[in-house]
Amino acid sequence: MPDARPILPPHLARHVVDQAYDAYTPRDQAVWRHILTRLTTHLAHRAHPSYLEGLASAGIGVEAIPRLEEMDARLQRIGWRAVGVRGFIPPAVFTELQSLGILAIAADIRSVEHVPYTPAPDIVHESAGHAPILADPAYAAYLKRCGTAGFKAIASLEDEAVYQAVRHLSVVKEDPACGPAEVAEAQARLEAARAARTYASESVKASRLYWWTAEYGLVGPESDPRIYGAGLLSSLGEAVHCLGPEVRRVPLSLACVERDFDITAMQPLLYVARDFDHLTEVLEAFEATLSWRRGGEHGLREAMRARTVNHLVLDTGAQLSGRVVAVEPGLAVLAGPVQVAVRGRAQGEPWPGHAVVLLDAGDPPRVGDFRLETPGGVELSGLRLEGGEVLDLEGWAGGRDLELPAEALLFTADAVVSVAGGPADPEAWDRRFGQDPGEADAERRARDRRRRALDPALAALYQEVRDLRAAGRVEPARLNAIQAALEAWPGEWLLAEEVAELRPSGAPQEKVGAAAGPRCVERP
Structure with missing residues (x-):
């Protein structure tokens, strides 16, 4: 079953x-x-x-x-x-x-x-x-x-703005309570979001x-x-x-x-x-281009450019979800909150601050002062506490100081094997940071208003035609009466079409105004 x-x-x-x-x-x-x-x-x-x-x-x-x-x-x-x-x-x-x-x-x-x-x-x-x-x-x-x-x-982040604008426009267009001004405003919002996409x-x-x-x-x-x-x-x-x-x-x-x-x-x-x-x-060819498959510096820079929450997969098995805000050869910085996961399952509560990932530089002591250097010339020093938190974090690359948070979680690994969209544990992230769908109530209200906007008398005519078809009966007198009633709704081409389809070929019918035939239904 x-x-x-x-x-x-x-x-x-x-x-x-x-x-x-x-x-x-x-x-x-x-x-x-x-x-x-x-x-x-x-x-x-x-x-x-x-x-x-x-x-x-x-x-x-x-x-x-x-x-x-x-x-x-x-x-x-x-x-x-x-x-x-x-x-x-x-x-x-x-x-x-x-x-x-x-x-x-x-x-x-x-x-x-x-x-x-x-x-x-x-x-x-x-x-x-x-x-x-x-x-x-x-x-x-x-x-x-x-x-x-x-x-x-x-x-x-630009994609999200376009999505929200598209969704809003679709709701406004289908809502009988919204007029041309609301539609124009929603259309302008969408055009602005698309124009802002770089x-x-x-x-x-x-x-x-x-x-x-x-x-x-x-x-x-x-x-x-x-x-x-x-x-x-x-x-x-x-x-x-x-x-x-x-x-x-x-x-x-x-x-x-x-x-x-x-x-x-x-x-x-x-x-x-x-x-x-x-x-x-x-x-398969497209998948090979994605950061999800490529990982490394390519994936880190793609995530930084996006300015959205994504997740890094380290070769140690750790998965770090957050926004990548800085990338150097062998180094990445994530802005908080940062969620640590293993095999797609969140481990404890999200870290509210920054996280730093250092690649191919060895491991710092479990507790105490450290100084590490990557093959790319990035140096990092600080004081490591229990649990991986680092204080007094400083970094250098090519003779310049790096802008790093003074406090952060430090992760070391040999490689970032994947960078994929969204958090590693979507359920845990949504539970903490998710928001109710922004347009959900608007969509429901639009549907309710559409239903209420249908005149009950007109709905009854549609239902009667539907019942006649289901019963397999052709009642010319009733069809004539329905078509005559359509004088009150001259734009109801669909009901006029439904009535015409039930008539035997050549049967006499009452003439009505604009409802006498269906409009063209092909998309312009």
Whole structure:
């Protein structure tokens, strides 16, 4: 019997939400049906062969928004799990879940105004886009490994500012209580955060690899590729555009991590993988560039440039989590708090002050005065106390004094074998220093306001059409009455479309204003 829900550590579990299935409105269900009906028809012969089979095996149908507990039970059969989340969760949380084989599915669904394209993650994209191709074992293995690489990649302080701005903008755009002024302000905040980004961090490059493969990837012969990227599989406009003559298609290579993307526009260039094993080949090449694999001075300088909390792995087995603030040949300084861990488990309470790492210089006495020198010419002296704390710390390099804290924890080792993103023990760090998701309440309030904004009388009409379809009945008189009632909501093209689909071909119908037919649903 499948487990009801994966057991997650608290730092991940606090981002998981109940789906609240009954909170979906009849119009939400119509949005799902509208999109999935057209996608499955269009993609039947354009998507990777796993697509249709994968939809069914994941418990995803056309007529109703999927229930996440059913999806989770189905995905367990292929070694994956599914949990509900709300909106944009932190990238480190998303990638850690993915590395564990857990698909984070946004429980919300796009509004009818955003049928062609949503500014926020939603259940259409996360379930109908990502889940189906997991039926292919090679792709499923790639996605999990891609999560690990993204989790280990070093993110910068600038990346965090962009993430917070993107999340805020997505909430504002979907909140009916927010007007043009709030949207413009949120958009300006995002543009400012992007403009302030001075370099592409390891995390940014990992996200580009993910974008050009898991989100916007094609696979097969360049002359006749198939779609597997979730962004393409969950947008009819993108699915049509990506195989058209205006899109340049090139073989997938590591060069894709140097190419940025614009989430608001159709992509003029897409990458084609030979097969799903090709994805892993490119991922392996990318992993070799990461500080997680390279360690050493390269990793230390990458962490210092990022100005975020990362962790060093010494050849002694010690793992030090903190911000790298200074690097010299054979020397690194971390600003506190510094958490010491072994094999990913925190050892005691975090040290509130600085830590100094000295490499290939021998070991100081357990207690007492010391003077050590690295092969690179860095000298260090001080008084070591029990427990590794050093007082009166001084340092020199090339005839100049080093700016060092007078008191610090001192660690000696032969090498830094790895420098990876985030703390070594995320659960312990989150317990001490984590913050509640900044936009979580705003996202929940936006969803509640959207639900309340739907006129109950209009919701009842959507539900009646849904009931008629489920019962397999065609009642022309009722359909005429519903269509006549639509005069009160001339912009409800989706309900007009639902009514039209139930009519027998050639059946008479009442004329209504702007609701007489659906608007174009392809993304502009």
